[in-house]
Amino acid sequence: MALNQSLKGKEYQEVSFPVERDRVVQFADAIGENDPIYRDPEAAKAAGFEDQIAPPTFVTVMQIMTSGQVVLDQELGLNYALVVHGEQEYEWRRPVKVGDVLSGTPRIADIYAKGPNEFLVIEAEIKDASGETVVVARSTLLSRGTAGS
Template sequence: MPISEEHIGRTYPATAPYEVGRAKISEFAAALGDADNPAYSGTDPVAPPTFAVVLASAAWGAMFDDPELGLSLSRTVHVDQRFAWTRPLRAGDEVTATLTIEKVRARGTTAIIGIAVALSTTDGEALCTASSTLMHTSEEDAA
């Protein structure tokens, strides 16, 4: 059965903990062209806000591996991304990501899927919700 409105509310297990490291913060800031920003270095660096996508995308695997949904990353377009922050990610944070399917609108061979990935510390502190909209085309239309 392909993804449908029946899958709204499906939540997948949290990812393994990821430790936010100073080197990864620095690498990510450099990739953004913002390596000189003092917020991303020093004794207590925070991660750039979009660093959350590194952790959120790790949670996508469970959804794409769910055989009930029939999803394929190769037939998916990432349409929109939003972040709702409680506090910035800091070096030393151990973070898990939990994905929930929030919306599904299937029309013909195309599905628009809204997902939310909740990022929290291993101690249970909520950090961020990374919300994405995906457009997926089923195999029948991929030819």
């Protein structure tokens, strides 16, 4: 079934995400990132950061939390078994650090067909507690073979 085009522009519920030290270390471990600025607050401070920082793609953790609402939206008609991650984009304004309380509201930025496939673009501007943008994340999911169906 083709995706519901009328959901273009739809905004979902805001998700709040406190950045915890252990979660950052777990993520650094999983990606094999050994730089002490991702593990040790003192090393991060010595490098000029306020606290232990997160590797740039740590924001993926929050994105996976937030995008659940979109991919499971019954109105959208996405069959997750047909989905592959097609594209990913990040624009960082500053590194994410431990103690940040991030919030983001995912929205459907675009839905379009190309050949037999459909593309769903989910965008979220992730902000800190003071309302400053920390990172803009844009994911394109590819729904295989659902165009024109």
